[in-house]
Amino acid sequence: MSFNEVQIDLIRRLLRHGDEERVAKALDKFRPAELADLFRHFSASEQAAFVQILVDVNQAAETLSEIPDAILEELLNNTQIDLLTSILARMPTDDAAAAVGMLELERRERVLNSFEASFRERIEHIRNYPKDSAGSIMSGEMLTLPENLTAQEAIDRIRILAKSSEFIFYVYVLNDNGTFVGVVPLRRLISAQPDSPLKEVMVTDPIAVLANEDQEKVAEIVARYDLLAVPVVDEKFFLLGVITVDDVIDVMKAEATEDMYLMQGLSEEDRVYSPMSVSIKKRFPWMVLNLFSVFVTAAVVGLFERSIAEVVILATFMPVVAGMGGNGGNQTLTVVTRGIALGELKFSDSKSAILKQLFVGLVIGLGIGLITGLAAYLWKGNPFLGLILFVAMMINMTVAGFTGAAVPIFLKTIKQDPALGGGVIVTTFTDIVGFFAFLSLATFFLQYLK
Amino acid sequence: MSFNEVQIDLIRRLLRHGDEERVAKALDKFRPAELADLFRHFSASEQAAFVQILVDVNQAAETLSEIPDAILEELLNNTQIDLLTSILARMPTDDAAAAVGMLELERRERVLNSFEASFRERIEHIRNYPKDSAGSIMSGEMLTLPENLTAQEAIDRIRILAKSSEFIFYVYVLNDNGTFVGVVPLRRLISAQPDSPLKEVMVTDPIAVLANEDQEKVAEIVARYDLLAVPVVDEKFFLLGVITVDDVIDVMKAEATEDMYLMQGLSEEDRVYSPMSVSIKKRFPWMVLNLFSVFVTAAVVGLFERSIAEVVILATFMPVVAGMGGNGGNQTLTVVTRGIALGELKFSDSKSAILKQLFVGLVIGLGIGLITGLAAYLWKGNPFLGLILFVAMMINMTVAGFTGAAVPIFLKTIKQDPALGGGVIVTTFTDIVGFFAFLSLATFFLQYLK
Numbered sequence: 009m010s011f012n013e014v015q016i017d018l019i020r021r022l023l024r025h026g027d028e029e030r031v032a033k034a035l036d037k038f039r040p041a042e043l044a045d046l047f048r049h050f051s052a053s054e055q056a057a058f059v060q061i062l063v064d065v066n067q068a069a070e071t072l073s074e075i076p077d078a079i080l081e082e083l084l085n086n087t088q089i090d091l092l093t094s095i096l097a098r099m100p101t102d103d104a105a106a107a108v109g110m111l112e113l114e115r116r117e118r119v120l121n122s123f124e125a126s127f128r129e130r131i132e133h134i135r136n137y138p139k140d141s142a143g144s145i146m147s148g149e150m151l152t153l154p155e156n157l158t159a160q161e162a163i164d165r166i167r168i169l170a171k172s173s174e175f176i177f178y179v180y181v182l183n184d185n186g187t188f189v190g191v192v193p194l195r196r197l198i199s200a201q202p203d204s205p206l207k208e209v210m211v212t213d214p215i216a217v218l219a220n221e222d223q224e225k226v227a228e229i230v231a232r233y234d235l236l237a238v239p240v241v242d243e244k245f246f247l248l249g250v251i252t253v254d255d256v257i258d259v260m261k262a263e264a265t266e267d268m269y270l271m272q273g274l275s276e277e278d279r280v281y282s283p284m285s286v287s288i289k290k291r292f293p294w295m296v297l298n299l300f301s302v303f304v305t306a307a308v309v310g311l312f313e314r315s316i317a318e319v320v321i322l323a324t325f326m327p328v329v330a331g332m333g334g335n336g337g338n339q340t341l342t343v344v345t346r347g348i349a350l351g352e353l354k355f356s357d358s359k360s361a362i363l364k365q366l367f368v369g370l371v372i373g374l375g376i377g378l379i380t381g382l383a384a385y386l387w388k389g390n391p392f393l394g395l396i397l398f399v400a401m402m403i404n405m406t407v408a409g410f411t412g413a414a415v416p417i418f419l420k421t422i423k424q425d426p427a428l429g430g431g432v433i434v435t436t437f438t439d440i441v442g443f444f445a446f447l448s449l450a451t452f453f454l455q456y457l458k
Numbered sequence: 459m460s461f462n463e464v465q466i467d468l469i470r471r472l473l474r475h476g477d478e479e480r481v482a483k484a485l486d487k488f489r490p491a492e493l494a495d496l497f498r499h500f501s502a503s504e505q506a507a508f509v510q511i512l513v514d515v516n517q518a519a520e521t522l523s524e525i526p527d528a529i530l531e532e533l534l535n536n537t538q539i540d541l542l543t544s545i546l547a548r549m550p551t552d553d554a555a556a557a558v559g560m561l562e563l564e565r566r567e568r569v570l571n572s573f574e575a576s577f578r579e580r581i582e583h584i585r586n587y588p589k590d591s592a593g594s595i596m597s598g599e600m601l602t603l604p605e606n607l608t609a610q611e612a613i614d615r616i617r618i619l620a621k622s623s624e625f626i627f628y629v630y631v632l633n634d635n636g637t638f639v640g641v642v643p644l645r646r647l648i649s650a651q652p653d654s655p656l657k658e659v660m661v662t663d664p665i666a667v668l669a670n671e672d673q674e675k676v677a678e679i680v681a682r683y684d685l686l687a688v689p690v691v692d693e694k695f696f697l698l699g700v701i702t703v704d705d706v707i708d709v710m711k712a713e714a715t716e717d718m719y720l721m722q723g724l725s726e727e728d729r730v731y732s733p734m735s736v737s738i739k740k741r742f743p744w745m746v747l748n749l750f751s752v753f754v755t756a757a758v759v760g761l762f763e764r765s766i767a768e769v770v771i772l773a774t775f776m777p778v779v780a781g782m783g784g785n786g787g788n789q790t791l792t793v794v795t796r797g798i799a800l801g802e803l804k805f806s807d808s809k810s811a812i813l814k815q816l817f818v819g820l821v822i823g824l825g826i827g828l829i830t831g832l833a834a835y836l837w838k839g840n841p842f843l844g845l846i847l848f849v850a851m852m853i854n855m856t857v858a859g860f861t862g863a864a865v866p867i868f869l870k871t872i873k874q875d876p877a878l879g880g881g882v883i884v885t886t887f888t889d890i891v892g893f894f895a896f897l898s899l900a901t902f903f904l905q906y907l908k
């Protein structure tokens with residue numbers, strides 16, 4: 009369920025009139041994710057009033073956890089410090105750490121200093137891990153129990169825990185040294201003989217990730233083993249936190265976006281809803297870089313100005329060879345980049361993957377080259393033009409297949425993101441090769457084209 | 459943990475020598491997802507022997523559920539019918555239904571007829587839902603209990619259930635009419651007063667999806683509300699099944715791939731590991747379609763052959779205007795398409811989103827046009843050439859911004875996938891507009907360019 013326009017209008021009016029009670033009533037039955045959506049529609053002062061109401065109905069921490077970063081950052085920096093501190097203190101540590109990271113420096117210090125020492129410590133612990141690492145997205149809220157506890161004792165312990173931690177579906181088991189040794193799914197705990205110790209009930213040899221592991225890798229592991237949460241440990245298998253599947257889903261979305269964005273040289277902050285100035289500022293440098301690449305292409309064409317002057321029809325067919333190469337290259341690039349992201353391409357197979365794409369390019373180039381050559385011959389009546397287009401197309405499509413596969417695989421080999429700027433690299437390559445192949449062949453056979 | 463090359467070689471040798479016992483021993487400690495990986499390395503006969511061993515160690519159903527479709531299809535159609543039937547009967551219904559769908563027609567009938575009546579019915583029920591609907595990916599394995607049961611009675615029921623259903627974290631509560639009325643997370647069940655009835659413990663007004671809902675929408679809901687599983691119901695809120703978060707993750711991956719693929723006119727089956735013939739067959743028709751679009755572009759250039767013949771420098775600068783427009787258009791397209799996929803663009807905002815991208819294009823066009831104009835002037839010494847390039851670039855970048863945003867939004871409006879072929883539509887548009895703007899301006903001012 010979501011709010012409709014009438015409801016949103018009503019809430020805004022109530023907010024402006026300071027009728028907190030009726031707003032609180034209108035919010036009843038809605039969930040944090042739905043409440044979070046409202047912020048998009050509010051002015052800064054409406055947002056402030058709304059945050060206060062959310063605090064009153066005890067929904068602020070959960071709702072703020074669901075607000076998209078772009079909107080949250082402004083909100084956090086505009087909220088009264090005391091209010092902010094009390095909200096953040098109720099968030100899971102991973103969300104609180106992320107929120108603290110969005111605060112302006114001075115504000116951040118003040119908020120951190122207002123936290124209870126133990127909470128502050130946990131937040132700073134998470135913030136010490138590098139961006140996009142497992143440690144930076146883990147939550148410290150988890151249920152650990154000693155291995156000698158019986159199943160019934162474990163259930164009794166869970167009973168007396170605070171109600172808040174409802175997102176508990178696994179119990180993590182530690183041995184006497186405090187080392188992480190096993191996992192008991194709640195379902196299994198219930199079914200176990202009440203007097204069996206956890207060490208006999210637990211799944212041993214549990215899957216875990218190191219705190220420095222990249223979040224993309226963590227997402228891969230959770231997806232591969234169908235986990236609901238993955239424990240984060242240090243080298244000595246000391247349990248540091250857990251990453252739950254809902255956070256993994258966020259990581260997966262962000263990584264898919266990143267891949268699509270990197271191929272086009274886009275910045276993460278450049279969103280449909282971000283201000284125009286951000287889009288312009290972020291895209292401009294990339295466009296300047298692009299300009300270099302098209303000028304190089306132009307210089308290649310420039311080499312053949314004399315041929316074009318003599319046979320101007322060449323200019324007409326320039327977009328044909330280059331355009332098809334660009335398309336073929338980008339298709340290959342997409343297949344290979346996505347294959348790498350999904351783990352479909354293991355590193356050992358790179359050579360055959362490149363060869364395959366090269367041959368696919370060659371075969372398609374043969375077919376498309378034939379059609380192009382014939383079409384050009386029928387259109388302009390010159391068989392040599394057709395022949396040259398046929399050969400140029402074949403060369404360019406083969407190179408497109410090779411480049412589309414080789415660029416992301418090469419980037420991966422040198423430990424760069426395989427999607428990095430691939431679209432432009434490949435298009436520049438196929439443009440240059442396409443123009444060069446076509447125009448140099450044409451120059452060689454110029455007398456037959458006149 | 460995964461198998462290393464030495465281990466894989468060893469297992470293959472043991473398989474060929476029929477030493478099942480030692481293979482079974484080598485598999486100990488590995489998980490289904492890891493065992494599934496092995497199939498990629500095996501020949502057909504090795505696969506067959508391996509399946510038999512997996513059945514013996516009771517891992518076949520779980521392992522086969524983890525094999526990628528492309529490999530699974532062949533395997534299923536090569537496995538002995540009796541063996542196959544017994545494996546599928548142990549799978550969760552959603553995986554079994556998907557597997558049945560991969561079988562050749564005659565084989566499928568035989569397998570379905572060998573199932574127990576109730577299992578067969580559940581499979582056929584799932585298979586009746588349209589592809590990519592919630593119903594087609596739901597599993598029938600879930601725990602439903604009447605609302606009048608007490609918490610303790612519920613726990614006792616769970617205790618005596620088969621061990622197999624370990625992926626249970628929610629209890630679904632039905633009223634006397636069998637209508638779905640609430641959910642109890644296991645954690646809450648344990649903490650509840652033993653004698654409170656479920657209807658007092660449960661979360662009422664539970665989130666659920668209709669069986670005909672699109673799977674992409676289901677994924678959105680699971681992500682939005684941080685669910686571990688979402689119940690699937692009919693119009694009368696009768697519970698049909700559940701979709702677990704691990705299946706949702708698979709849907710999300712597939713949908714992200716689909717978006718990237720659609721933009722480039724690629725088919726889902728065209729993967730890094732798919733046979734060359736598949737890639738060729740799937741890409742060729744799209745390339746032919748493409749060929750039309752580049753020929754239209756060529757025809758536009760052809761209109762200006764006389765101008766180009768007089769001022770051949772125009773041919774040199776053609777790739778500059780078109781190339782930059784293509785890049786700008788594809789950037790915008792990526793931002794908007796991704797924004798739609800992530801639900802960042804609500805339909806009501808389309809007009810402002812298009813306007814924003816148009817203005818971003820205009821501003822970047824101004825800047826890039828200035829640099830281009832200056833660079834061309836410095837390179838070729840003709841201020842008019844610079845001026846024409848400046849204006850053409852501005853026009854083309856503005857159109858690129860508009861098209862990149864309008865194409866996916868328009869496709870969404872007419873209920874098509876917003877990513878559908880966007881890359882080529884946008885590139886064709888910016889090529890044509892770019893060439894036309896540049897060459898028609900040049901023709902108008904031709905005397906100053908000579």
